[in-house]
Amino acid sequence: MAKGDPGVSTRGRRAVPRSRKGATGDPELVQLLTPEGERIESVTGPDGTEYRVDFTDEEYRGFYRDLVLVRKLDAEATALQRQGELGLWASLLGQEAAQVGSGRALRTQDMAFPTYREHGVLYCRGIDPIMPLGLFRGVDQGGWDPNEFKFNMYTIVIGAQTLHATGYAMGVTMDGKTGTDEGEAVIAYFGDGATSQGDVNEAFVWASVFNAPMVFFCQNNQYAISEPLERQTRIPLYRRAAGFGFPGIRVDGNDVLASYAVTRHALDNARHGQGPSLIEAYTYRMGAHTTSDDPTRYRIASEVEAWQAKDPIARMKAFLVKQKIADDGFFAEVDEQAKRESVHLRERVLEMPNPEPSSMFDHVYPNGSPLVDQQRAQFTQYLESFEGSAH
Amino acid sequence: MATETLTLGKALNAGMRKALENDPKVVIMGEDVGKLGGVFRITDGLQKDFGDQRVIDTPLAESGIIGTAVGLAIRGYRPVCEIQFDGFVYPAYDQIVSQVAKMHYRSRGKLKIPMVIRIPFGGGIGAVEHHSESPEAYFSHTPGLKVATCANPQDAYVMIQQAIASDDPIVFLEPKRRYWEKGPVEVDQPLPEAYPLQAARIARPGTDATLIAYGPMVRTCLDAATAAAEDGRELEVIDLRTLAPLDLGQVYESVRRTGRAIVVHEAPSNIGLGAEVAARITEECFYSLESPVLRVTGYDIPYPASRVEEEYLPDLDRVLDAVDRTFGW
Numbered sequence: 028m029a030k031g032d033p034g035v036s037t038r039g040r041r042a043v044p045r046s047r048k049g050a051t052g053d054p055e056l057v058q059l060l061t062p063e064g065e066r067i068e069s070v071t072g073p074d075g076t077e078y079r080v081d082f083t084d085e086e087y088r089g090f091y092r093d094l095v096l097v098r099k100l101d102a103e104a105t106a107l108q109r110q111g112e113l114g115l116w117a118s119l120l121g122q123e124a125a126q127v128g129s130g131r132a133l134r135t136q137d138m139a140f141p142t143y144r145e146h147g148v149l150y151c152r153g154i155d156p157i158m159p160l161g162l163f164r165g166v167d168q169g170g171w172d173p174n175e176f177k178f179n180m181y182t183i184v185i186g187a188q189t190l191h192a193t194g195y196a197m198g199v200t201m202d203g204k205t206g207t208d209e210g211e212a213v214i215a216y217f218g219d220g221a222t223s224q225g226d227v228n229e230a231f232v233w234a235s236v237f238n239a240p241m242v243f244f245c246q247n248n249q250y251a252i253s254e255p256l257e258r259q260t261r262i263p264l265y266r267r268a269a270g271f272g273f274p275g276i277r278v279d280g281n282d283v284l285a286s287y288a289v290t291r292h293a294l295d296n297a298r299h300g301q302g303p304s305l306i307e308a309y310t311y312r313m314g315a316h317t318t319s320d321d322p323t324r325y326r327i328a329s330e331v332e333a334w335q336a337k338d339p340i341a342r343m344k345a346f347l348v349k350q351k352i353a354d355d356g357f358f359a360e361v362d363e364q365a366k367r368e369s370v371h372l373r374e375r376v377l378e379m380p381n382p383e384p385s386s387m388f389d390h391v392y393p394n395g396s397p398l399v400d401q402q403r404a405q406f407t408q409y410l411e412s413f414e415g416s417a418h
Numbered sequence: 419m420a421t422e423t424l425t426l427g428k429a430l431n432a433g434m435r436k437a438l439e440n441d442p443k444v445v446i447m448g449e450d451v452g453k454l455g456g457v458f459r460i461t462d463g464l465q466k467d468f469g470d471q472r473v474i475d476t477p478l479a480e481s482g483i484i485g486t487a488v489g490l491a492i493r494g495y496r497p498v499c500e501i502q503f504d505g506f507v508y509p510a511y512d513q514i515v516s517q518v519a520k521m522h523y524r525s526r527g528k529l530k531i532p533m534v535i536r537i538p539f540g541g542g543i544g545a546v547e548h549h550s551e552s553p554e555a556y557f558s559h560t561p562g563l564k565v566a567t568c569a570n571p572q573d574a575y576v577m578i579q580q581a582i583a584s585d586d587p588i589v590f591l592e593p594k595r596r597y598w599e600k601g602p603v604e605v606d607q608p609l610p611e612a613y614p615l616q617a618a619r620i621a622r623p624g625t626d627a628t629l630i631a632y633g634p635m636v637r638t639c640l641d642a643a644t645a646a647a648e649d650g651r652e653l654e655v656i657d658l659r660t661l662a663p664l665d666l667g668q669v670y671e672s673v674r675r676t677g678r679a680i681v682v683h684e685a686p687s688n689i690g691l692g693a694e695v696a697a698r699i700t701e702e703c704f705y706s707l708e709s710p711v712l713r714v715t716g717y718d719i720p721y722p723a724s725r726v727e728e729e730y731l732p733d734l735d736r737v738l739d740a741v742d743r744t745f746g747w
Binding site: 140167168169170171172173174175179180184187189190191192193194195196197198199201202225226229230232233236389390391392393394396397398399 | 445471476477479481482484485486487488489490491492493494495509512513516517520521522523524525526527528529530532561562564584585586616662663664665
């Protein structure tokens with residue numbers, strides 16, 4: 028797996044693989060930054076791949092900035108929902124490192140297929156964070172061009188997008204766009220609950236037998252709404268990959284550096300024609316499933332507190348401080364930027380116009396339909412019949 | 419204009435061959451469509467001539483076929499998916515209804531899914547269960563999908579090409595019991611503007627009553643019209659061709675002339691295509707009707723064991739019985 032991979036170095040000391048006893052008791056967890064903010068120089072994965080990152084101070088600060096910004100924007104969206112400005116919001120709280128790490132690992136030519144929670148990946152793709160808010164405000168249903176942004180529309184049906192991603196990746200192969208550094212890779216995001224879906228398992232089969240340039244990125248946030256991981260699986264999720272015939276690895280999803288390293292390695296393998304892999308980013312959904320959920324009904328406060336101690340942003344900040352990579356002025360400046368961007372986001376959400384009612388008839392078919400045309404005309408006529416009336 | 423005599427199945431094969439030749443983005447995918455040429459041999463020889471990147475044998479999972487085809491479409495391909503039998507489409511139902519049908523709408527027109535989903539449908543071949551169903555109402559009820567079906571080799575040849583060339587996602591229902599029926603096909607005409615995909619056609623002109631059918635029942639209605647003519651009744655037979663959206667202009671015009679309408683399909687009657695056609699005729703032709711619109715359909719039971727399917731399926735006698743009833747009103 029490591030052969031020919033430009034992002035992996037074999038120099039330096041090998042750290043002893045760390046033991047992290049998770050919900051499933053599995054010890055194999057790639058980690059480059061401990062919850063206390065200690066850097067681990069490199070980690071050897073179960074297949075012998077050595078994971079390490081080597082960033083400049085500016086790049087380390089960039090990771091921190093992204094983590095803080097996506098958390099702040101996410102909190103703003105939650106607040107907007109609470110104030111009735113959004114119909115719903117699916118918060119990424121706690122999953123910032125898995126999303127920023129994997130999102131930053133994407134190269135320009137790579138394509139991403141998100142769920143409805145990948146606001147952090149979207150941000151790292153350089154996409155305006157206002158984009159998904161139309162969906163949650165109810166003024167559109169996504170409405171962006173996936174090919175323009177290399178980021179598919181949010182998918183709400185659980186796991187459906189993994190098949191879309193795999194088909195897209197088959198198309199990449201058919202276009203002859205693998206096998207070089209410029210090759211294209213495709214990443215599909217999904218959660219622990221989705222691994223029980225038929226579509227996800229079918230995507231694994233397809234990607235495997237067609238050797239598709241795919242990375243399956245599972246954010247195991249421990250809960251599918253109320254159901255804990257144990258209701259979805261008896262074995263660690265990453266080990267499912269072996270049964271489908273491709274590599275699987277578990278990474279500390281609260282460690283932005285390890286999430287980056289593991290994803291970059293898997294993407295580069297895919298783009299070089301070495302086929303699919305599964306990443307299980309082991310993390311925790313700190314908030315509710317969505318703003319309609321009440322997690323106090325199904326999990327205890329001490330569990331949440333234990334994960335609080337593994338917070339992805341706190342550990343990055345501790346690292347920057349210890350290594351003297353950033354000072355108080357930097358942290359204040361990032362907070363200021365986050366505040367500014369969230370205020371700007373709020374202002375623009377409040378200005379989002381409701382769609383024209385008759386626009387609901389638009390775009391049902393590329394080539395149109397006489398039935399839709401007829402109903403649009405009837406609807407327009409019906410509306411016009413009220414003109415000049417008091418009602 | 420070169421005319422060949424082809425079976426309906428061979429005409430579909432010739433149409434797909436032409437589509438593969440004309441557009442390098444067209445790919446055919448499904449179970450056993452490659453070396454075997456499909457269980458009905460509709461894709462016979464295509465993988466040999468176009469290679470396994472264009473005619474793809476897929477793993478055995480229908481949702482996977484449609485879901486990966488969505489991704490290929492986003493990538494710019496034009497997938498033509500074969501579902502092996504009508505009764506096996508349901509594992510793909512979510513992908514078809516929630517994903518294929520809605521992508522263009524959700525993306526405000528930025529994403530097109532130019533996909534054709536070919537399904538052999540209907541009974542009459544003595545098959546075991548799950549191999550004889552008529553699921554057209556499920557798909558016709560879904561906004562964002564178009565649903566078409568052919569009734570003869572000429573239409574099979576033309577309509578499959580029109581469907582593949584269309585940017586709309588189209589469920590293309592093939593009347594499997596008619597796969598072996600022969601007819602003349604003009605094979606060298608350019609992809610016609612001759613009729614748009616949704617246009618119905620008058621399959622046989624008549625003056626006394628209107629039979630409305632599609633797919634496998636068009637032949638049955640034509641046979642009934644021939645028999646009725648011997649009794650001195652001239653029945654007009656209209657082949658709907660496209661079930662979503664329905665093209666009923668000629669139906670209204672016909673019913674205004676005849677005053678009597680009978681809708682014929684294999685699918686069960688309850689909430690079926692016949693109900694929609696009857697409702698629309700009633701709205702448009704109320705003052706012309708001499709009798710209520712009648713339906714001759716499969717019964718509202720699961721498709722029965724094959725030894726009784728001839729009793730289940732509408733046939734010439736049941737159609738003629740309905741003709742008698744409409745005149746006896």
